[in-house]
Amino acid sequence: MEKLLSRYAMSALWMGRYIERAENSARLIHVNDTFARDDRGTQNWRPMVDLNADGERFDARHAETTAQTVLHFYLLDNDNPTSIRAAVRMARENARTLRPLISTELWSQLNVFHNQLAGLTPADIAMPRLTHLCTRIKEACQAHTGIVEGTVYRDQGWYFYFIGRYLERADQTTRLIDVKSHLLLPRAAEIGSPLDIRQWNAVLRSAAGYHAFRRVHSRGLRPADVVAFLLVDPAFPRSVIGSLRQVNTLLTELKSRYRLRGGNAAMEKIDEMLAALGSWPATELVRSELHEFLDWLQQDIGAVYLDLAGDFFDQVGG
Amino acid sequence: MSDSNLDGAAARTGLLAGYDPGGFFDEVFGGDPISRGAQQIIDRLARFDITDLRRRASDAERELYNLGITFLILSDRDAVDRILPFDVIPRVIASREWSYLEAGVRQRVQALNLYLHDVYHDQRILKDGVVPAELVLGHAHYIPAMQGLDVPLGVYVHILGVDLVRDQDGVFRVLEDNCRCPSGVSYVVENRYMMQRTLPDLITGIGVRPVDPYGAHLHQALCEIAPAGVDDPRVVLLSPGTYNAAFSEHVFLAREMGVPLVEGRDLVVIDDRVFMRTTDGLTAVHSIYRRIGDDFLDPEAFRADSMLGVPGLMRAYARGNVALANAVGTGVSDDKAIYAYMPRIIRYYLGEDAILPNVETHICREPEGLAYTLDNLDELVVKPVGEAGGYGITIGPRASRAELNHCRDQLLADPANYISQPMVPLSVCPTLTDTGVEPRHVDLRPFAVTGRDTWVLPGGLSRVALRRGQLIVNSSQGGGSKDTWVLG
Numbered sequence: 001m002e003k004l005l006s007r008y009a010m011s012a013l014w015m016g017r018y019i020e021r022a023e024n025s026a027r028l029i030h031v032n033d034t035f036a037r038d039d040r041g042t043q044n045w046r047p048m049v050d051l052n053a054d055g056e057r058f059d060a061r062h063a064e065t066t067a068q069t070v071l072h073f074y075l076l077d078n079d080n081p082t083s084i085r086a087a088v089r090m091a092r093e094n095a096r097t098l099r100p101l102i103s104t105e106l107w108s109q110l111n112v113f114h115n116q117l118a119g120l121t122p123a124d125i126a127m128p129r130l131t132h133l134c135t136r137i138k139e140a141c142q143a144h145t146g147i148v149e150g151t152v153y154r155d156q157g158w159y160f161y162f163i164g165r166y167l168e169r170a171d172q173t174t175r176l177i178d179v180k181s182h183l184l185l186p187r188a189a190e191i192g193s194p195l196d197i198r199q200w201n202a203v204l205r206s207a208a209g210y211h212a213f214r215r216v217h218s219r220g221l222r223p224a225d226v227v228a229f230l231l232v233d234p235a236f237p238r239s240v241i242g243s244l245r246q247v248n249t250l251l252t253e254l255k256s257r258y259r260l261r262g263g264n265a266a267m268e269k270i271d272e273m274l275a276a277l278g279s280w281p282a283t284e285l286v287r288s289e290l291h292e293f294l295d296w297l298q299q300d301i302g303a304v305y306l307d308l309a310g311d312f313f314d315q316v317g318g
Numbered sequence: 319m320s321d322s323n324l325d326g327a328a329a330r331t332g333l334l335a336g337y338d339p340g341g342f343f344d345e346v347f348g349g350d351p352i353s354r355g356a357q358q359i360i361d362r363l364a365r366f367d368i369t370d371l372r373r374r375a376s377d378a379e380r381e382l383y384n385l386g387i388t389f390l391i392l393s394d395r396d397a398v399d400r401i402l403p404f405d406v407i408p409r410v411i412a413s414r415e416w417s418y419l420e421a422g423v424r425q426r427v428q429a430l431n432l433y434l435h436d437v438y439h440d441q442r443i444l445k446d447g448v449v450p451a452e453l454v455l456g457h458a459h460y461i462p463a464m465q466g467l468d469v470p471l472g473v474y475v476h477i478l479g480v481d482l483v484r485d486q487d488g489v490f491r492v493l494e495d496n497c498r499c500p501s502g503v504s505y506v507v508e509n510r511y512m513m514q515r516t517l518p519d520l521i522t523g524i525g526v527r528p529v530d531p532y533g534a535h536l537h538q539a540l541c542e543i544a545p546a547g548v549d550d551p552r553v554v555l556l557s558p559g560t561y562n563a564a565f566s567e568h569v570f571l572a573r574e575m576g577v578p579l580v581e582g583r584d585l586v587v588i589d590d591r592v593f594m595r596t597t598d599g600l601t602a603v604h605s606i607y608r609r610i611g612d613d614f615l616d617p618e619a620f621r622a623d624s625m626l627g628v629p630g631l632m633r634a635y636a637r638g639n640v641a642l643a644n645a646v647g648t649g650v651s652d653d654k655a656i657y658a659y660m661p662r663i664i665r666y667y668l669g670e671d672a673i674l675p676n677v678e679t680h681i682c683r684e685p686e687g688l689a690y691t692l693d694n695l696d697e698l699v700v701k702p703v704g705e706a707g708g709y710g711i712t713i714g715p716r717a718s719r720a721e722l723n724h725c726r727d728q729l730l731a732d733p734a735n736y737i738s739q740p741m742v743p744l745s746v747c748p749t750l751t752d753t754g755v756e757p758r759h760v761d762l763r764p765f766a767v768t769g770r771d772t773w774v775l776p777g778g779l780s781r782v783a784l785r786r787g788q789l790i791v792n793s794s795q796g797g798g799s800k801d802t803w804v805l806g
Binding site for chain 1 (some may be wrong): 336374565569578579581597601
């Protein structure tokens with residue numbers, strides 16, 4: 001049976017993670033751009049910084065949190081490791097390592113994507129062109145996904161790629177909920193206010209979930225329903241439960257197909273998370289409880305990665 | 319004009335109307351008589367429209383860039399991908415010429431392997447005074463650890479790249495043998511794919527010999543040298559990693575062979591056996607195509623500061639538990655000082671003259687060579703023996719008085735470090751330039767793969783100096799490449 005170099009497994013996982021990260025960031029910027037034109041104006045950009053836990057690094061570079069500085073930080077800043085440019089550059093560096101395994105189309109598309117981002121100027125992130133740019137980035141990520149689906153040989157590397165992608169997606173969705181419930185609305189009294197509802201609406205849209213949510217809940221928009229939808233609706237492609245189930249399925253198949261010994265500790269942690277999500281209360285949680293729960297999920301997702309790295313990569317990487 | 323025009327006059331019309339090789343041998347027009355295939359190519363080329371050809375050329379270069387068929391240039395801040403510029407007009411080698419070249423390359427492979435075996439065993443050639451012992455044993459690339467070590471099949475140079483130039487009379491001459499890690503073969507294969515996409519109307523039906531079996535031949539040779547008793551040897555390609563200038567080529571070769579591309583950190587030696595780290599633990603490795611120089615191969619045996627190598631690899635190699643291609647220590651056969659002795663080496667082992675002559679070479683460590691060089695400095699090219707990539711060369715006819723004096727001082731200070739050669743008026747090939755189709759100087763690097771047998775890739779890498787009058791074709795000096803078409 002064909003063996004896979006540990007280093008390739010690690011690169012495949014990270015390529016999946018970085019593209020997922022780039023796509024999520026583009027979604028977030030796009031929605032933020034649409035909804036930031038309300039009465040709160042530029043205040044709407046700060047949560048994006050907090051979501052990525054980038055506050056400290058951001059403040060070291062920029063005196064003010066404005067649309068312009070945040071956009072620069074997440075789109076153009078070469079030195080910011082959480083910028084889209086950096087994510088795509090890292091995806092491409094991992095793809096470079098994986099070139100012996102991946103299709104030429106996959107490498108070529110990432111190359112073109114990277115070169116396009118490298119050529120961006122401040123004019124490209126100015127308001128009139130920002131929507132166009134976000135659309136282009138999302139489309140490039142989706143083209144990448146399509147190329148992976150259609151051209152990549154489904155060996156071990158393919159499994160690691162998708163494990164990385166779904167781990168990242170689960171993590172991003174928990175952060176999205178956390179920022180909205182914990183940071184976006186500082187006072188508990190405002191829960192259910194028009195502003196609160198408008199923000200949840202934006203969160204749903206940035207996760208491409210608004211219309212699907214409407215099909216499930218055709219009237220009204222209760223914050224508890226949105227949280228449940230994002231966390232535990234298995235049919236929603238970006239839900240935490242759906243993403244973790246994917247990781248579980250991929251790991252199970254990977255282990256049995258290639259008779260790999262590792263991965264057990266990771267699977268136990270995923271089982272715990274799935275069990276907790278499976279018994280998700282329909283009633284509203286107190287905000288602090290929700291935050292604690294999301295925090296626990298994020299830490300466990302991080303621990304799953306470390307288990308996988310220890311078992312399969314023999315190093316942590318990233 | 320039609321494809322059946324075989325009058326040999328090589329009429330230049332259309333795109334080629336003003337073309338003038340300017341007294342140099344021409345790789346397309348120079349055949350006497352011009353071959354049927356070359357004439358067909360000329361006729362077709364002549365009918366191309368320059369705007370169309372330029373558009374196709376720029377499409378091709380963009381495609382190479384997008385495909386990442388690049389080499390890396392490291393700057394202070396970034397690693398910048400550059401493509402090797404690609405010229406769309408092919409270089410043509412007639413069938414008869416190729417038979418001769420192929421025989422010449424095979425002869426060199428045979429002689430080089432016998433020579434290396436001798437150097438690392440009985441050293442008869444040194445004892446007989448054919449090659450100065452101090453030249454070999456004092457050589458930076460002489461590896462004492464190889465002394466007495468038997469390599470599989472007696473083959474040291476599994477992959478040979480021979481640099482050839484063609485003089486004004488159309489005679490191919492050897493400029494250099496590359497016996498360590500010759501590079502460039504991926505461009506040969508990729509250029510062909512590119513030509514088939516870019517100029518299908520030029521190549522169709524010409525009968526150009528295929529170059530794509532290279533990977534299969536290389537894999538075969540690597541399996542043949544694997545340790546005895548291993549049924550299904552695991553072959554890997556060992557690369558310095560993604561930031562190596564030739565990484566694209568390493569990827570290409572690993573893919574063509576269907577073997578893992580590994581770095582030193584992926585391998586580990588336990589009990590003198592080599593393993594690679596996989597998701598399922600350690601897996602044995604039997605045969606390594608290494609694209610890392612001897613110095614960096616094993617920090618236990620060579621440079622202790624090497625981060626690229628595998629500690630203990632030489633122990634495994636010496637025990638015969640792993641095969642390396644090329645063998646360790648082949649550097650004693652590929653520098654410019656040993657090159658000068660190649661005609662004598664071939665005669666010594668094979669009892670025959672070199673099929674491919676050297677460029678006339680004056681060995682400055684020999685008094686008469688030094689005297690001749692000093693007397694004719696302004697007409698000679700003086701080369702340091704240890705440099706590659708066109709560095710450190712003084713081209714007499716183009717040097718200033720001060721440069722010549724500097725060169726003279728260096729020669730007198732360390733004559734053994736230099737050889738000199740007449741300036742070879744390199745052949746030219748029609749090339750697409752900003753000012754139309756013009757002659758540009760080319761060289762040729764054929765590749766030979768040797769396991770039990772030797773296979774020579776039909777053609778090789780044609781490098782082209784893109785600047786008018788430029789004689790140095792190296793990519794580090796702004797050179798590009800062309801597809802090489804061996805006919806019928």
